[in-house]
Amino acid sequence: MQDLTDLYQSVILDHNRRPRNYRVLPQANRVGHGDNPLCGDKVTVYVQLEGDRIAGISFQGSGCAISQASASLMTVNLKGKTIAEAEVIAADMHKLITTGAVDEGNLSDLAALAGVHQFPARIKCATLSWHAALNAIKGEATAATTEKPED
Ligand code: ZN
Secondary structure, three states: OOOOOOOOHHHHHHHHOOOEOOOOOOOOOOEEEEOOOOOOEEEEEEEEEEEEEEEEEEEEEOHHHHHHHHHHHHHHHHHHOOOHHHHHHHHHHHHHHHHHOOOOOOOOOHHHHHHHHHHHHHHHHHHHHHHHHHHHHHOOOOOHHHHHOOO
């Protein structure tokens, strides 16, 4: 068993303890869900899309520190971005999580998640909210208030 110290860096611990944008977004017009039964992580991502720009983004969920910190970091990094920019960041993020290769100057605080690549079982924890966000952005328009909880 490898030491988990690298994985739980201060950025991850901070975002897990004090998740950013952790709330329902009443003005959201896109909603995405993620479920990782292997670890018990669940996340719902709320997106307010204005044209092709992410004007607002938030999430709610439960699960391990990696999943919640990654969701928090995701909202901070995608807010205000265009759909095209968000897709580039998400692709960089996926590469970072699966290979540990940090693209200098491009991923900022997201680099804290680079250590996840050493723990294949946790990769899905880290990517869960990103998939949910992309699904939300590309999905049909919906209203956050009419979204029924799954299960
Ligand atoms: Zn997890």
